[in-house]
Amino acid sequence: MRIGLAGVGRIGAFHAETLMGLDAVDELVVTDLDVDAARAVAERLGATHAATVQNLLASGVDGVVVATGTAGHAPLVRQAVAAKVPTFCEKPLAATLTETVELAELVEASGVPVQVGFQRRFDRAYQRVAAAVRAGELGTVHTMRANTHDQSPPHPAYIPTSGGLFRDCSVHDFDAVRYVSGREVASVFATGANTGAAFFGEAGDVDTAAAVLTLDDGILVTVTATRYNGAGHDVRLEVMGSEGTLGVGFDDSLAVTSAEPGAAQPRGPRHRSFMERFLPAYRAELTHFAALARGDAPSPCTATDALQAFRVAEACELSRREQRVVTLDEIASPS
Structure with a gap:
């Protein structure tokens, strides 16, 4: 299974290491607006680097993890849903209530599985x-x-x-x-x-x-x-x-x-x-997302849950x- 990761900041780099340790993940493709940072993470972990999110989505990934800053969440989820790629998005789904409502409606209508990162x-x-x-x-x-x-x-x-x-x-x-x-x-x-x-x-x-x-x-x-x-x-x-x-x-x-x-x-x-406190939960969360991306499990935390x-x-x-x-x-x- 090929999983894409957008964002290699603190939580993104943390997720990258977790994903590379999952048996279900054969290849990880990472991207970030900071090209050098993404390339460095890819080299350190043995992952693949994509120059842009568009390139990542076009590369045939089975699922994508959105771990950018908050401002990037909604645009990236929209792109992933438009490409029909199962998506994991760190909370919040969007920066504002209005955009969160709109995005929850879009995801619900699309039928594309989206899991939001409430690791508890x-x-x-x-x-x-x-x-x-x-x-x-x-x-x-x-x-x-x-x-x-x-x-x-x-x-x-x-x-x-x-x-x-x-x-x-x-x-x-x-x-x-x-x-x-x-x-x-x-x-x-x-x-x-x-x-x-x-x-x-x-x-x-x-x-x-x-x-x-x-x-x-x-x-x-x-x-x-x-x-x-x-x-x-x-x-x-x-x-x-x-x-x-x-x-x-x-x-x-x-x-x-x-x-x-x-x-x-x-x-x-x-x-x-929080990363130390919930380390096992984060691993279990992304393990479930891999199953969701394969079509073997439903979303445990939907866009509607995130909205509520x-x-x-x-x-x-x-x-x-x-x-x-x-x-x-x-x-x-x-x-």
Whole structure:
């Protein structure tokens, strides 16, 4: 199987190494606007270099992975869909809500399989909790708590184009909440603050945020995010029901120290980045994409799924700005 990869930045180069390690991938073809960077990655990994995306798509690839900066996602997905090539796209599907709605409609009408990169769906603990909820093991689920706390902030130049903390970071939690609960978000109330570097506020963003989501069956969900969690990269989910509680992220890497006298501490080591935290999930995610490209598996995270998570992020950002409850009915969706 020949797989194409567009974009060899941090996540693209990471995906390139993963793809080269998959038994299903016989050849990897890489491209990037930075020709020298793409050629260097190809030489280092033993992959093939294509001068342009058009050349890559015309070379007979069985699937394409889009891992460019956000601005490139929608145009490249459009090109891949027009060429009838199965596509994997890192989140977000597009930079704006309007474009995400349009692209989700296009993908749905095309019949071309598209998988969006929400890797938590491939994390074994998230899968275990989702299965427990569906099987009724927890009884009536009433509360969920989710958090994504980065160990340290990204480079200041990234923030103005990131889409903001809810769209860039918490959107993973929003997708995970939908995946685990099997429900949709009905309304949100969100707020945020800046306690660190000035560049967040200068870009109209916040470095710390919190939201309360009400799902369509009444489940209450709290979601928190921060760019400053010096103890380590901390991603967790708790699902509480009438018959039990299950949690994700409560292992020896837990970046929390107990204040209880004599309490045993997680042995560590603690994670320092999302790529380290979800390394097995990323491999499982791209393994599934290879199966999707062969026609052996459906998309586990469709363009419509990505749109729904983006709509929640959009609602949270509107709520933060206007300091009010926002219903999802206020946020644009496909006609």
